[in-house]
Amino acid sequence: MTEMDATAQIHAQLTKCGIKLAASLPDDWIAPLIKRIAADNRIRHVRVAREAEAVAICSGAFFGGVRSVALMGATGLLTCTGELATLNLRHQIPVFLIVSQRGSIDDHRIYQEVQGRRTIPLLESYDFPYHVIDRSEDIGGIPDAFETCRMQKRPFVLFLTRRLVKGEGASR
């Protein structure tokens, strides 16, 4: 599984979901997917200055009847948990987030280790559903994840692992 293979497949599945708007702020793992989506003129791509903007933009798009996705790194997800709680949880507005699962055992970046330890417990405390995609054969489940997000009417985080987006082997 190469980097391009995975991003191309994720992009194809997002198209299958009917995604017409993507709001993003990159980290290095998710940057190839963002570049690919930005080059797709069927999807309105919104570059933001802070991840919570992406959350609120997607929330507004929901009321315009437009399917959307917010793309960010795990650190960015931590910065917008307040907005996810007080906008999306409070009003039951679904927002679909694709997030790099930083701080995993194969992510040897010291500044990501807290994200690795605390992100999922934080999501669980908010009762935000999440799903981890670790293998290319799981990418086809993205439309199911998107529909689950709509049905559960809350933030849904789809994590992409390092193995999926960067290939085998730990980062050094």
Next chain:
Amino acid sequence: MKARDAIEALARQRGDAVAVCALGMAANEWWAATRSEDSFYMHGAMGFAASFALGLALSLPRAPVWLINADGSLCMNLGCLLTEASQAARNLKHFVVANGVYQTVGALPMVNEGRTDYAAIARGAGISRARSIETLAELEELLPGIAAEDGPSFTVLRVEPESGFLRTPPMTYEGPEMKYRFGRALERKLGIEVFGPQGY
């Protein structure tokens, strides 16, 4: 200029615009002036009514979208101006009711205590149609032109701070009910589908 008078002037010129209101004074005054369900009244995510309005405007390019923001909220998310400028949504009008205080918590002063030129910040971000309005007479004179011009535009309404705690009560519904009232209002008004056949 009083906030109530400024908001009522906006409401009179609103036309078919869908509105998004920042939480607190802006939302409460807009509700008092319009009682409108095709408006979204933020209850949380302070600062992000602007981003919500942008997402709505990009999704409904033929519908005018008015953002009724406030200076406290704007300062929580000044980066929204960069995003608004870059997206250049022609249907988005950004109004900021600026009183220099956090009014609904007792009119405590804001950072920089009213000395900030928000219109200059917006121009610096790339929104060329940016201005600051000091009086109700000036607002009444300029508003028809503002309503008619292409967005994105950015208009600061300088209003007096008022000391009454929660002087104007908030809208009478909240949470999921606000979601469904707003979404259904847009479905009726614009002929779009917000909720699917099973209601979610």
